[in-house]
Amino acid sequence: MSAADLSYVQPTPNSPWGTYLSQVDRVVPYLGELSRWVETLKRPKRALIVDVPIEMDDGTIAHFEGYRVQHNMSRGPGKGGVRFHPDVTLEEVMALSAWMTVKTAAVNLPYGGAKGGIRVDPKKLTHKELERVTRRYTSEIGIIIGPQQDIPAPDVNTNAQIMAWMMDTYSMNVGGTATGVVTGKPLHLGGSLGRVKATGRGVFVTGREAARRLGLDLRGARIAVQGFGNVGSVAAELFAEAGAKIVAVQDHTGTIVNAGGLDLKTLLPLARTEGVAGFKGGDVIANESFWDVACDILIPAALEGQVTAERAQKTQARLVLEGANGPTVPAADDILAERGVLVVPDVICNAGGVTVSYFEWVQDFSSFFWDEDEINQRLDRIMMNALNQIWDTADRHRITLRTATFAVACERILMARQERGLYP
Numbered sequence: 001m002s003a004a005d006l007s008y009v010q011p012t013p014n015s016p017w018g019t020y021l022s023q024v025d026r027v028v029p030y031l032g033e034l035s036r037w038v039e040t041l042k043r044p045k046r047a048l049i050v051d052v053p054i055e056m057d058d059g060t061i062a063h064f065e066g067y068r069v070q071h072n073m074s075r076g077p078g079k080g081g082v083r084f085h086p087d088v089t090l091e092e093v094m095a096l097s098a099w100m101t102v103k104t105a106a107v108n109l110p111y112g113g114a115k116g117g118i119r120v121d122p123k124k125l126t127h128k129e130l131e132r133v134t135r136r137y138t139s140e141i142g143i144i145i146g147p148q149q150d151i152p153a154p155d156v157n158t159n160a161q162i163m164a165w166m167m168d169t170y171s172m173n174v175g176g177t178a179t180g181v182v183t184g185k186p187l188h189l190g191g192s193l194g195r196v197k198a199t200g201r202g203v204f205v206t207g208r209e210a211a212r213r214l215g216l217d218l219r220g221a222r223i224a225v226q227g228f229g230n231v232g233s234v235a236a237e238l239f240a241e242a243g244a245k246i247v248a249v250q251d252h253t254g255t256i257v258n259a260g261g262l263d264l265k266t267l268l269p270l271a272r273t274e275g276v277a278g279f280k281g282g283d284v285i286a287n288e289s290f291w292d293v294a295c296d297i298l299i300p301a302a303l304e305g306q307v308t309a310e311r312a313q314k315t316q317a318r319l320v321l322e323g324a325n326g327p328t329v330p331a332a333d334d335i336l337a338e339r340g341v342l343v344v345p346d347v348i349c350n351a352g353g354v355t356v357s358y359f360e361w362v363q364d365f366s367s368f369f370w371d372e373d374e375i376n377q378r379l380d381r382i383m384m385n386a387l388n389q390i391w392d393t394a395d396r397h398r399i400t401l402r403t404a405t406f407a408v409a410c411e412r413i414l415m416a417r418q419e420r421g422l423y424p
């Protein structure tokens with residue numbers, strides 16, 4: 001049997017799960033004896049589909065489809081965010097959970113990989129309806145999550161408030177306050193300083209190092225950012241603080257450009273409330289034109305599959321920093337490599353979020369909280385150590401940073417699998 005035989009998903013080459021499978025195939029030659037275990041990575045350990053019925057404010061009953069996939073738990077409890085989006089599918093959640101397995105291993109956190117989601121447009125729900133959807137979903141997946149089993153966190157369209165509802169619902173069901181069941185919580189409920197900005201900060205830390213190695217001066221560097229939410233906007237702010245110019249931003253409302261640099265102080269509050277399209281300090285351009293904007297660094301920080309072969313051909317960037325999960329399809333990866341464009345892959349580039357989530361979980365267990373400087377210093381150290389090791393692997397085998405990250409991570413995962421053995 002091979003992964004193609006999974007009865008419940010038929011991946012295509014550019015679909016998220018298809019992209020992930022192709023990334024795994026590319027790492028096999030570097031796994032040596034461990035390659036006999038590789039099929040482990042090509043199928044999720046466990047996938048739960050739940051019905052999420054809620055009463056809407058107008059008295060009608062609505063049903064939403066929810067998922068929690070635990071891809072691999074060889075190295076520790078499952079870890080991964082929860083996404084609320086109308087396009088969420090089981091296949092997407094499977095891929096996102098698998099990338100979490102690789103990511104947690106790449107930065108050597110004692111976790112496996114998991115992910116969850118609800119097929120819902122949260123922008124169409126009232127605050128109360130959103131709370132009911134969150135609580136019912138949490139209750140439904142409560143049979144497989146827990147502080148030592150699987151620990152959800154925020155992802156697209158979910159935030160600290162949603163994590164607080166999840167923590168409360170799980171806690172009510174188990175009869176005690178279990179802060180360690182989710183991360184990305186509000187600060188006064190066991191959240192960690194630095195968590196909100198951690199993913200964007202990780203993108204900045206890995207991007208700064210990649211730029212240094214490329215000889216690309218961040219002062220005056222032109223950056224285009226797709227997705228201006230938690231990840232994209234924080235990364236943009238940090239690069240701007242380092243002297244770079246944010247010359248193009250795209251979100252779900254549209255695309256704006258300013259070759260002289262967009263003024264983030266006025267753009268950020270607007271992006272949070274209405275989206276970037278109404279911003280007066282730049283020109284609105286067609287969404288497709290975002291991909292050939294004159295820039296040095298491209299940061300895809302929205303959704304999967306955005307960097308297609310055609311867009312990879314057009315980009316003027318020398319460096320791509322994958323803030324989003326799975327933004328680049330395999331054919332585009334090859335084109336970027338051929339064109340000499342360096343890609344810092346998602347599985348290391350955006351690992352800052354899960355790293356500070358890990359700090360939050362550790363702080364919750366010890367009931368002892370660290371200051372922000374300590375968190376940022378530890379985050380920077382973990383990201384830099386991981387990136388340096390990945391870079392050495394890439395240089396040694398003359399492979400891309402993505403395949404090198406998979407090589408480092410998959411060796412850890414499959415070694416754990418082998419040492420644990422199969423049961424029975």
Ligand code: NAD
Pocket residue numbers: 154155156157158199226227228229230231232250251252253301302303304323324325350351353354
């Ligand atoms: P978010 O909900 O805060 O922001 C998402 C952004 O993407 C918004 O600006 C939205 O307008 C934009 N967007 C949505 N659809 C778009 C489209 N079709 N075209 C252009 N822009 C679009 O989400 P986030 O937490 O910033 O997550 C963004 C990406 O980063 C996702 O791939 C997520 O899985 C990944 N990620 C997030 C974290 C985290 O800690 N939040 C950690 C690791 C990876």
